[in-house]
Amino acid sequence: MTAATMDWVLIVDDEAMIRENLKAYLEDEGLQVAAFEAVTPALDWLQESGICRVCIMDMRLPDMDGNTAIRILHQRYPQMEFLIHTGSSSYSLPDDLRAMGLDDDCVYHKPLTDMEPLATEVRVRAGLGEDRL
Amino acid sequence: MSTPLRPSRLCRLRFYPQAWSAALLILLALTGGLALADSGGVHQESAVTPDFGMMVRYVFWALIAVTGVAVAALLWSWLLGRRVAQRTRQLQRELSERRQVELALRESETRFRDVTEAASDWIWEMDENLRFTYLSERFYALTGIPPQHVLGRARWELATADSPAEREKWRKHQELLEDHRPFRDFVYQTGIGDRRGAGRYLKVSGKPTYDEQGQFRGYRGTGTDITEQVKAETALQESELRLRQIIDLVPHMIFAKDRYGHFLLANQATAQAFGLTVAQLVHRSHRIVHGVDEEAERMMADDLEVIESGASKFIAEETFTDHAGRVQTMQTIKIPFIAPGLSETAVLGVSINITEQKRAKEEVARMRLYLKNIIDSMPSVLIGVDPWGYITVLNQPAEQVSGLSWEAAQGRFFGDVFPQLEGQFEQVRQAIRLGQPIKTPRMTLEVQSELHYADVMVYPLMADGASGAVIRMDDVTGRVRIESMMVQTEKMLSVGGLAAGMAHEINNPLGAILQGSQNIQRRIAYDMPQNRAVAAAIGIDLERLNRYLEQRGIRHFLEGIREAGVRAAKIVADMLSFSRRSESHFGPVDLEEMLETVLRLAASDYDLKKKYDFKRIQINRDYDPTLRLAYCDKTEIEQVILNLLKNAAQAMTDEGTPAPAITLRTRCEPDSLLIEVIDNGPGMDEKTLKRIFEPFFTTKDVGAGTGLGLSVSYFIVTEQHHGRLSVISKPGQGARFSIRLPLRREALS
Numbered sequence: 001m002t003a004a005t006m007d008w009v010l011i012v013d014d015e016a017m018i019r020e021n022l023k024a025y026l027e028d029e030g031l032q033v034a035a036f037e038a039v040t041p042a043l044d045w046l047q048e049s050g051i052c053r054v055c056i057m058d059m060r061l062p063d064m065d066g067n068t069a070i071r072i073l074h075q076r077y078p079q080m081e082f083l084i085h086t087g088s089s090s091y092s093l094p095d096d097l098r099a100m101g102l103d104d105d106c107v108y109h110k111p112l113t114d115m116e117p118l119a120t121e122v123r124v125r126a127g128l129g130e131d132r133l
Numbered sequence: 134m135s136t137p138l139r140p141s142r143l144c145r146l147r148f149y150p151q152a153w154s155a156a157l158l159i160l161l162a163l164t165g166g167l168a169l170a171d172s173g174g175v176h177q178e179s180a181v182t183p184d185f186g187m188m189v190r191y192v193f194w195a196l197i198a199v200t201g202v203a204v205a206a207l208l209w210s211w212l213l214g215r216r217v218a219q220r221t222r223q224l225q226r227e228l229s230e231r232r233q234v235e236l237a238l239r240e241s242e243t244r245f246r247d248v249t250e251a252a253s254d255w256i257w258e259m260d261e262n263l264r265f266t267y268l269s270e271r272f273y274a275l276t277g278i279p280p281q282h283v284l285g286r287a288r289w290e291l292a293t294a295d296s297p298a299e300r301e302k303w304r305k306h307q308e309l310l311e312d313h314r315p316f317r318d319f320v321y322q323t324g325i326g327d328r329r330g331a332g333r334y335l336k337v338s339g340k341p342t343y344d345e346q347g348q349f350r351g352y353r354g355t356g357t358d359i360t361e362q363v364k365a366e367t368a369l370q371e372s373e374l375r376l377r378q379i380i381d382l383v384p385h386m387i388f389a390k391d392r393y394g395h396f397l398l399a400n401q402a403t404a405q406a407f408g409l410t411v412a413q414l415v416h417r418s419h420r421i422v423h424g425v426d427e428e429a430e431r432m433m434a435d436d437l438e439v440i441e442s443g444a445s446k447f448i449a450e451e452t453f454t455d456h457a458g459r460v461q462t463m464q465t466i467k468i469p470f471i472a473p474g475l476s477e478t479a480v481l482g483v484s485i486n487i488t489e490q491k492r493a494k495e496e497v498a499r500m501r502l503y504l505k506n507i508i509d510s511m512p513s514v515l516i517g518v519d520p521w522g523y524i525t526v527l528n529q530p531a532e533q534v535s536g537l538s539w540e541a542a543q544g545r546f547f548g549d550v551f552p553q554l555e556g557q558f559e560q561v562r563q564a565i566r567l568g569q570p571i572k573t574p575r576m577t578l579e580v581q582s583e584l585h586y587a588d589v590m591v592y593p594l595m596a597d598g599a600s601g602a603v604i605r606m607d608d609v610t611g612r613v614r615i616e617s618m619m620v621q622t623e624k625m626l627s628v629g630g631l632a633a634g635m636a637h638e639i640n641n642p643l644g645a646i647l648q649g650s651q652n653i654q655r656r657i658a659y660d661m662p663q664n665r666a667v668a669a670a671i672g673i674d675l676e677r678l679n680r681y682l683e684q685r686g687i688r689h690f691l692e693g694i695r696e697a698g699v700r701a702a703k704i705v706a707d708m709l710s711f712s713r714r715s716e717s718h719f720g721p722v723d724l725e726e727m728l729e730t731v732l733r734l735a736a737s738d739y740d741l742k743k744k745y746d747f748k749r750i751q752i753n754r755d756y757d758p759t760l761r762l763a764y765c766d767k768t769e770i771e772q773v774i775l776n777l778l779k780n781a782a783q784a785m786t787d788e789g790t791p792a793p794a795i796t797l798r799t800r801c802e803p804d805s806l807l808i809e810v811i812d813n814g815p816g817m818d819e820k821t822l823k824r825i826f827e828p829f830f831t832t833k834d835v836g837a838g839t840g841l842g843l844s845v846s847y848f849i850v851t852e853q854h855h856g857r858l859s860v861i862s863k864p865g866q867g868a869r870f871s872i873r874l875p876l877r878r879e880a881l882s
Contacts, residue, residue: 017645087640111644
């Protein structure tokens, strides 16, 4: 994997403004962001480009739920790191996701009053931001 | 013997003078005649002188002859007299002796007659054929049996022998008589005679008589009528038997003992108690027949006390172990008495076995105590009253409430003892009249100037004769409070449910607002390289643009949007706290560490409007060193404590408390750990206190608080941690919030 491919961040969120705001912030932070409103186009894009290190996944999505999407992505791209960004207050991590290495720190609840912590986490996971921590 | 002799001696004395006087008379007559013859011759001398001398001579001689004869006669007569006197004396003597014998005989006869007539005995005789020949008069007088019924008959013909014993008796008697032996005191019952004479008891004694030649002539003896005696004896025996039967029939112990403990008398019950017969018991010592020495000594000491004092003694209860080892409880009375035939005082005792009564009494007492324990163990106040409202029973809670013991309250009107229940009298009467319970729910009472709630039930008592009612009062203040809390909680939960349902829908737009405003703020900043690059590309001076935005207040409005979004997000988040959560976030938490974290958080909590400055507040730490770990959801409890700290700080700042101080205190209680947040701020009035945990209740200015802080805290502590959150405060005296979390073993281990 090249450094360039490492920069890519995948955002799946059906709420356009959330998706776009996150994309804008992360891009301002110097990251390459691909944002999709559903899982299927995201998978299609991945199949095409095949490059992404970190994925920010919404839970409630039009084609499938975020947990299932993570399972599929993890199966296909075991190297991929996941952050969950959900509007549900009662969300809790399923055990199999925990087994993949996800923990409560990966879960971000909407609304984010400040996107900085999320951006930092993305940078860390993308292997870019150690110097900024 | 001298008296009858006296007349004969007198006779003799009289006899002798007579004889001598006769002789002298004759002599005098002779001498006188001579003298006369001389003197006459003198006077008649002239006429008779020649023959006179002759004549005197003749006469003289004649006189001499006569005198001689006379003397002879006198002598003879004297001799004769002597012999007569002698014979007379002899005769007199004989006569006197015979008279004496006759007199003695007559005296003897009289005596004999007197004796036989006066005696209660009679004399009887029978001939050699053993037939009655003689019966003295007393026989009829005493027995009323005419002698003709008896004379000529044998004794056994006078009696009826109808039993074998009787026949044997008579056979022996007949044998004895035929052997001519003497007998004494043979008793038999007559079977003859008239009504008066029949069935009389006769006692006879007799001995055989013999003539001079030693020939058996029959029997002679005495008899006596002992009918009255026999009857009296029989009556006495019957009376004794009857008394014996009576005392034996009495199931209680009746006994008499002397001072040495010997039984003088005992009834069947007494003997049985010692496992003996009456005969075996009497005359034996109590000490010997009684198996338990200690008891015997005690009882004998009582006996002695009664004997010595001469006063009765009542022993209400004493133990007595019978021969079978059964321990009985006796009630005894001991009375001093002088037994017939005894000079010393003895003791008469009557002992009643009260074991069963005692057991029954104890059972009743036990049952009473048991029931009392039951009603005492009930938390309700129970007051038993009669139909007129006078107290009959109080249980322990009732005693505590009234401050009066059952005994002291008994018989008093319940309204006087329980003024708070005075109004229930009508219910008491109605319950009794209708025969069904009457309930007054949630009656308000004032207890020590606090408002309390009580459920009051009046149950009628219909047990036979014991009518009345029981008033049951339960203080339901706690329950009412819990219920109101539950209403609160339900309210919160419904808020939580509502929030959960709409959170997703609200959070997304809120996210758009907040993230959007953040991006705007970032992208208008002139120090961001990307901004500069874009601005330069399109020819805009970023610095000037920023001045413009500044002057038009656009940054300020943006900040306003952002702040409003944050507040909205906070409300949603708080509302979401009202939903039940799993305990998955629970774990052991170092309490001190957690409190220090919260203090740091509070100190760094930046309030845009500078409503308070945490650095000005003095923090006192009063930690229980024994308390280390708490088992809780750390973030939740942190939120609660932070909330309390912020509230305290805000209140103190608002009121301008001169030396604001907050004390954080931890304590270990028996089943919970206590965290207290105590401030010296303005405190709260009762009205505020009552509503303080209600959702959306706030004393802060509109916009300064969500009104959910304390209700969320309350919810976290009570619902999520099953603990308690309480507050004590008075206006001007600060406030003390107490969090109590249940102690868990895993948290301490």
